[in-house]
Amino acid sequence: MKNRIAELRAERSWTQADLAQRIGVSRQSINAIETGKFDPSLPVAFRLAKLLSLTIEDIFTDE
Template sequence: MIKNRIKVLRAERDWTQEELAKRVGVSRQAIISVEKYKYTPSLELAFQIAETFGVDITDVFEKVKED
């Protein structure tokens, strides 16, 4: 499973899902789906999200083992 910190990073910047979506160039629904683990982003989208936040991709996404 790929965990993410998108919601936390958005909150730190006081960004809505809509604002992040516009900055990244995707729909708000795409951001919601990634945040809620319903959709694993492509590598390109993952890097784009990290770049938008101004952090390394590993600061946004982390692979964790499922029990």
């Protein structure tokens, strides 16, 4: 699954740690999601979408 998290995070000048704190996960989790090594759980995907004011489909795409 591809995602735009790094791009969206950079637009807001947030570090991985900033984003992680805002949605309640570890920085390592953000890194793993951004690099495609890990797909987030549905609750984490919803928290990301809500925080970024986007839909899940705007953030994640099926390769």
